[in-house]
Amino acid sequence: MNISGILVVVPPARIEDATRELNALPGVEVHHTEPSTGRIVVVQEAETVEQEIAALSRIKALSGVMLAEMVYHVFDETPPEWDAIPAEMAAS
Amino acid sequence: MELSRRNFLKSGVAAATAMAVGIPVSRIASAAAAETEQDWRWDKGVCRFCGVGCGIMIATQDGKIVATKGDPDAPVNRGLNCVKGYFNSKILYGKDRLTQPLMRMTDGRFDKQGKFTPVTWDQAFDEMAIQFKKAYEEKGPTGIGVIGSGQWLIQEGYAMTKLMKAGFRSNNIDPNARNCMASAVAAFMQVFGIDEPPGNYDDIEYTDTVVAWGANMAEAHPVLWQRVIDRRLGHSDMKIVNITTLRNMTSEGSDLEIIIKPNTDMALLNYLAREIIQRDAVNQAFVDAHCVFCAGPTDIGYGMRATDKFAFAAEKDIQAREVEVTLTRDEAIGLGLDPEQVHTIKQANAATADRHWLVGFEDFKAGVAPYTLDFVAELAKGDAEESLDAFKAKLVRLADLYADPKRKLVSFWTMGFNQHVRGTWVNEQIYSVHLLLGKIAEPGNSPFSLTGQPSACGTAREVGTFSHRLPADMVVNIAKHRDITEQTWKLPPKTLNPKVGSHITKIMRDLEDGSISWVWVQVNNPFQHVANANHWLKAARENDNFIVVSDAYPSISAKVADLILPVAMIFEKWGGYGNAERRTQLWREQVPPPGEARSDLWQILEFSKRITLAEVWKEQAIPGLKDEGFEEGKLPDVMAAAQEMGYTPQMTLYEALFETPQNKAFAWPDPVAKGHDNHTVKQLGVDWFVEKALFEEYAGFGRGHHHDLAPFDVYYQDDVRGLRWPVVDGKETPWRFNAKYDPYVKNGEIEFYGGAMKELVTGNLNGPTTEEKTKFPGKAKIFFRPYAAPVESPDGNYDLWLCTGRLLEHWHTGTMTRRVPELHRAMPSAVLDMNEKDAEERGLKRQDAVWIESRRGKIKAVIETTGRNRPPRGYSFMAFFDESVFVNKLCIDATCPISKEEDFKKTAIKIYKV
Numbered sequence A: 001m002n003i004s005g006i007l008v009v010v011p012p013a014r015i016e017d018a019t020r021e022l023n024a025l026p027g028v029e030v031h032h033t034e035p036s037t038g039r040i041v042v043v044q045e046a047e048t049v050e051q052e053i054a055a056l057s058r059i060k061a062l063s064g065v066m067l068a069e070m071v072y073h074v075f076d077e078t079p080p081e082w083d084a085i086p087a088e089m090a091a092s
Numbered sequence B: 001m002e003l004s005r006r007n008f009l010k011s012g013v014a015a016a017t018a019m020a021v022g023i024p025v026s027r028i029a030s031a032a033a034a035e036t037e038q039d040w041r042w043d044k045g046v047c048r049f050c051g052v053g054c055g056i057m058i059a060t061q062d063g064k065i066v067a068t069k070g071d072p073d074a075p076v077n078r079g080l081n082c083v084k085g086y087f088n089s090k091i092l093y094g095k096d097r098l099t100q101p102l103m104r105m106t107d108g109r110f111d112k113q114g115k116f117t118p119v120t121w122d123q124a125f126d127e128m129a130i131q132f133k134k135a136y137e138e139k140g141p142t143g144i145g146v147i148g149s150g151q152w153l154i155q156e157g158y159a160m161t162k163l164m165k166a167g168f169r170s171n172n173i174d175p176n177a178r179n180c181m182a183s184a185v186a187a188f189m190q191v192f193g194i195d196e197p198p199g200n201y202d203d204i205e206y207t208d209t210v211v212a213w214g215a216n217m218a219e220a221h222p223v224l225w226q227r228v229i230d231r232r233l234g235h236s237d238m239k240i241v242n243i244t245t246l247r248n249m250t251s252e253g254s255d256l257e258i259i260i261k262p263n264t265d266m267a268l269l270n271y272l273a274r275e276i277i278q279r280d281a282v283n284q285a286f287v288d289a290h291c292v293f294c295a296g297p298t299d300i301g302y303g304m305r306a307t308d309k310f311a312f313a314a315e316k317d318i319q320a321r322e323v324e325v326t327l328t329r330d331e332a333i334g335l336g337l338d339p340e341q342v343h344t345i346k347q348a349n350a351a352t353a354d355r356h357w358l359v360g361f362e363d364f365k366a367g368v369a370p371y372t373l374d375f376v377a378e379l380a381k382g383d384a385e386e387s388l389d390a391f392k393a394k395l396v397r398l399a400d401l402y403a404d405p406k407r408k409l410v411s412f413w414t415m416g417f418n419q420h421v422r423g424t425w426v427n428e429q430i431y432s433v434h435l436l437l438g439k440i441a442e443p444g445n446s447p448f449s450l451t452g453q454p455s456a457c458g459t460a461r462e463v464g465t466f467s468h469r470l471p472a473d474m475v476v477n478i479a480k481h482r483d484i485t486e487q488t489w490k491l492p493p494k495t496l497n498p499k500v501g502s503h504i505t506k507i508m509r510d511l512e513d514g515s516i517s518w519v520w521v522q523v524n525n526p527f528q529h530v531a532n533a534n535h536w537l538k539a540a541r542e543n544d545n546f547i548v549v550s551d552a553y554p555s556i557s558a559k560v561a562d563l564i565l566p567v568a569m570i571f572e573k574w575g576g577y578g579n580a581e582r583r584t585q586l587w588r589e590q591v592p593p594p595g596e597a598r599s600d601l602w603q604i605l606e607f608s609k610r611i612t613l614a615e616v617w618k619e620q621a622i623p624g625l626k627d628e629g630f631e632e633g634k635l636p637d638v639m640a641a642a643q644e645m646g647y648t649p650q651m652t653l654y655e656a657l658f659e660t661p662q663n664k665a666f667a668w669p670d671p672v673a674k675g676h677d678n679h680t681v682k683q684l685g686v687d688w689f690v691e692k693a694l695f696e697e698y699a700g701f702g703r704g705h706h707h708d709l710a711p712f713d714v715y716y717q718d719d720v721r722g723l724r725w726p727v728v729d730g731k732e733t734p735w736r737f738n739a740k741y742d743p744y745v746k747n748g749e750i751e752f753y754g755g756a757m758k759e760l761v762t763g764n765l766n767g768p769t770t771e772e773k774t775k776f777p778g779k780a781k782i783f784f785r786p787y788a789a790p791v792e793s794p795d796g797n798y799d800l801w802l803c804t805g806r807l808l809e810h811w812h813t814g815t816m817t818r819r820v821p822e823l824h825r826a827m828p829s830a831v832l833d834m835n836e837k838d839a840e841e842r843g844l845k846r847q848d849a850v851w852i853e854s855r856r857g858k859i860k861a862v863i864e865t866t867g868r869n870r871p872p873r874g875y876s877f878m879a880f881f882d883e884s885v886f887v888n889k890l891c892i893d894a895t896c897p898i899s900k901e902e903d904f905k906k907t908a909i910k911i912y913k914v
């Protein structure tokens, strides 16, 4: 499980609509807003990196979004898998 | 993770995010953030994924990275990161991470045709030394080579440079940065006499205009691009221009998009220079006080071999252009020649391409005179579907922006200019435009060369890991520079080799023709990223040679190697990078490397223990060496002089070069570590602080010589987020050459004090007319450079342009970013972006699998006509991240003849259905 904190910026006039639209996205929660500057902090939860990046693209695609970038990541507990020699190396 | 714990974690992440970007939060929220993070150890680091150099904060727990965040205190990115920043920790934990040395063996012995087999470090170094000595005894210092990187840590690049140049007496060391910004370097040296930009990223917040020249900043430098977009939000007068060969993400945020044909950037810049003169917009006082005018030869070839002995049959027609060229009509006009006549020109200055001489303003003016709006618009218009009038209006608008004396302006560029058969010229031309206007070296007015790699500046350039360089902008072929270096390194006189070594493409060519037979590759994937790869893959596998690759993952280069050495990555070691704005940033080791992986620095030092002075400091044959004070073709035996200095023949290079009394004075452990480990020191089994000692030794070269770095410990202070050199009396230098900000300016308000090439003969556009040299200290050069056509252009057979570049999700050859499997799936295989109508014309459509063929090879790919890159008719684009779609098999290995940087942007191809 990956959890990331994302900064989203929209025109101040759109902040309420944007908050609603963001909350409607799967795995996305709006936690803080700053109406005077149009800045919104969302937290996104996703199973995989791929889902996380796809979700970021969805945020960027919302109308009026001027910026959406990841600021904070917390990583899942996947154990390191570095012990084996990769098959492709052994075979070459 | 149970639900309540997860919800709590999320509130903590939200609060920490808000705090990182300066949004006020409640006391309860900030307490949640603090509690989430309470068990983690935080420390500062630098993103390793591009030359922007964003600060990140890294949290570790039990020897693993558990979280990262954009560093709110980092002036570069102010808490933001782009999506690549996310991989700084992920990249350490890929499934196929290499963790032990692997050698090709059969029946327990090294065999070039054998299978990769795990070996111990001792076995690995022993074989490496046997093979080294074989090549070195037979061929001398020119028979070996090292291919390094702009991702080398400062200390790694420095140690390898010292080992190669002082130890092995070989200049055959070159970084992949050669193919990233060598053209920028050559132009900096020729124009200013010193490397790296006058300005810095803060120019963005002071400017009214940003012009991106062939730089898709929105994808390649996203955090910087964000600063550009932010500036526009807060500054109504701000204008953004994207000059490009295809529509891309950067176009989205731009006010003006100008689509041009390949290489016509040169014509466009001459049009701007001409307009500035015509409109009387030259800043005369600035030019008179601070500039001279220059020209150089135009018959300089394309950096290819002068022989077609090794060329594939299909390559020979283009190869022949290295010797003789018939000018195109546009080239003739641009040179002021009669376009109705045929001009066939021998490329007589191929080996002396960097010669140049002083000319007068009137010569310059005559040079740019042919570049009228009509001529340039017709030549440069890149989108067949745009009307000529509309295109002309855009060029006029561009000239308006540049010429407006009240408007501040930043020009940004990267690979579009640098990877160019006239890369040095086009870099020089943009300086010419800024210098004519006096828009340079002050906040908001800045010609700014961006870099792709995290330490292209800090290591490749500043340390000088190129085949011609020594630290602090010095070069091997100037006696005074060798003297200084020999004294600093405590070497006997004439240890250093005065003959410039092989650049990266030449190392590959040397492998092919057998003049090099031992190569060590570090932090780099050259068998994938050097153009015309089919030649080099074959040379590596089929010739009698030994190739060592230090890598973290099984890259293509690792796979063609004979010996693979597993490396520690970024935060598994102590190190430092320097970004594109001269900002040096250092970090601590955060987590231990996996298995037996060890730092590149440890590998360099361990290997140096296996070679003695007697083996290298004896007389050496250097074919072609001709230099004052040297016997032709020879480096002298310096062992006798060395013995007088206290060295012995049996001493190892480790003892002579690295474990010196000065270096041993830096003790480990050191309080600056604050409890962090150092596996390099531990594995060496020493009690001196290797990274600190080497940093300080290296910094000695630049202090007092325009390149001052702060003391090692200063970079580790909690309140420091990197410092922009020169750091003088504890203060960094935001803008160079300007007395207000730069303590090195001694005369007047502006002084271009760089010392290289500041004495020249005088002539006109055709050549020198005097032999007497004139000195012009403190001045910068305004070059006239004519338009030159690409070395190969589409014809009836290869009928489409191919340009290569990178995408946001992937980085360079993708050895690292591709390791994150989910990310790879997001961009499943390399696609060829092309225009829908071009596809239709060939009976193809979106998603069709096609063969792409050039004179040098063919590969399969899938075509895309609706992607985020939208090429105009006749043009196509492909990213070079994918190992399975090997685009560099197609690309030509022509280079800028001055910088030796390859042109990955212009290959003629044809495509047909699989």
Ligand code: SF4
Binding pocket: B047, B048, B049, B050, B051, B052, B053, B054, B077, B080, B081, B082, B083, B084, B085, B221, B222, B223, B224
């Ligand atoms: S812009 Fe460059 S340095 Fe910054 S986070 Fe992205 S890849 Fe890293």
